[in-house]
Amino acid sequence: MLAEVGSVPSAMAAAAEHNGTSVQPFHINVPQADLVDLRRRLRATRWPEKETVGDRSQGPQLEQLQKLVRYWGTGYDWRRAEAKLNALPQFTTNIDSIDIHFIHVRSRHEHALPVIITHGWPGSVIEQIKLIAPLTDPTAFGGRAEDAFDVVIPSLPGYGFSARPTEPGWGSERIGRAWDVLMKRLGYTRYVAQGGDWGAGIVEAMGRQAPAGLLGIHTNFPATVPSDVGAALAGGGPAPAGLSEEERAVFDALRTYGQNGNRA
Numbered sequence: 616m617l618a619e620v621g622s623v624p625s626a627m628a629a630a631a632e633h634n635g636t637s638v639q640p641f642h643i644n645v646p647q648a649d650l651v652d653l654r655r656r657l658r659a660t661r662w663p664e665k666e667t668v669g670d671r672s673q674g675p676q677l678e679q680l681q682k683l684v685r686y687w688g689t690g691y692d693w694r695r696a697e698a699k700l701n702a703l704p705q706f707t708t709n710i711d712s713i714d715i716h717f718i719h720v721r722s723r724h725e726h727a728l729p730v731i732i733t734h735g736w737p738g739s740v741i742e743q744i745k746l747i748a749p750l751t752d753p754t755a756f757g758g759r760a761e762d763a764f765d766v767v768i769p770s771l772p773g774y775g776f777s778a779r780p781t782e783p784g785w786g787s788e789r790i791g792r793a794w795d796v797l798m799k800r801l802g803y804t805r806y807v808a809q810g811g812d813w814g815a816g817i818v819e820a821m822g823r824q825a826p827a828g829l830l831g832i833h834t835n836f837p838a839t840v841p842s843d844v845g846a847a848l849a850g851g852g853p854a855p856a857g858l859s860e861e862e863r864a865v866f867d868a869l870r871t872y873g874q875n876g877n878r879a
Contacts, residue, residue, distance in 0.1 A: 636800055641705040641716060641776065643697050650693055657688035696741065703747070707776070708800060710793045713785075716740075716776035717769035719801065722751040724763035728830075729803040731767045731794050735812020735836070739775045743768045769797060771813065787813070791820035795829065804828045811835040840869075848873060 662681065666673045703718050718740055721727070730750065732743050749756045750764040770777040772785045772793075794817065798806045805828050810818040815836035822832045840848070843855045844866060854866045 636708065638706050638708045638800065641707045643700055643705070643776065645693065645697060654688050657684050660684055699744065700741070703744070705776075708797065710796050710800075711789070713772050713780060713793070714778040715769055715772070715793065715797060717767055717797065718744075718747070719768075720747050720751050720766045722763040722765055724752070724754070724760040726761070727751070727763040727765045729765040729767065729798060729801075729806035731769065731798055731806060731808050733769065733790075733794070733808070733810035733814030733817050734771065734774070735810070735814050736771075736774075738812065740768045740770055765803070767798065767801065769794065787816040787820040788824070790817050791824055792826075794821060795824070795826040799828070805830055807831050807833070809833040809835075844869075 662677065665677045700718075704720060705716065705718050707714050707716050709715070732746065734740060734742050747766050747768075749758070750766050753762040754760055771790065773779040794808065807830050808818040808821050809832070810816075811834065815834040815838075818832040818834055821829060841855075847853065847855055848866075848869055854863055858866060
């Protein structure tokens with residue numbers, strides 16, 4: 616059961632309005648004409664010839680691509696997803712000239728710890744919906760009331776229903792600063808942050824920034840590279856001396872990925 620799924624508390628909303636930083640309720644209603652047009656364009660896909668091999672060495676396999684497009688064209692029920700999102704309290708607020716969309720669910724338990732959860736690429740807030748009930752109402756899942764969280768799940772700038780940046784510079788550091796503004800705007804003076812994939816980079820940036828009130832971060836996408844390896848990869852220099860055969864293979868794979876992405 617999700618508690619307090621109503622509007623922004625009146626005192627918070629009044630303070631936000633006074634400071635020119637309003638938090639507005641948000642409701643999704645994609646025009647039917649847009650859905651019809653999307654399905655029409657999917658049906659009109661011009662397919663290439665079938666690959667000449669039985670594996671993925673020539674790229675995505677035609678049969679799999681066609682299966683995926685059929686799913687999005689006829690199998691996926693957007694209205695069902697839309698209703699699932701609209702059943703949750705959603706809002707927008709402008710931070711650093713960008714309208715940020717977010718879900719905000721308060722726990723029914725007192726003294727719940729606020730957490731901001733960041734999705735990755737090419738993801739969305741839909742991935743995180745399954746976390747809301749266990750975090751906001753842990754007693755319903757065999758947990759303790761003192762384990763409860765207030766949950767904030769924003770859409771990254773340019774993703775989902777957040778506005779698209781009109782200038783460069785919206786990397787992990789800038790988004791991390793924006794998330795701190797968002798949590799403070801919601802009235803939270805103490806909170807934690809969680810993220811994976813791109814979200815991991817953002818919460819790690821928040822950890823480096825260490826804004827007042829951020830108690831800790833959690834990432835499910837940790838990655839570390841020794842400084843000499845990082846310098847070689849960044850500068851295009853040779854692999855550091857002393858690497859084992861396995862380490863050298865990883866170094867070469869990282870370099871190839873950095874140069875060619877996933878085309879290798």
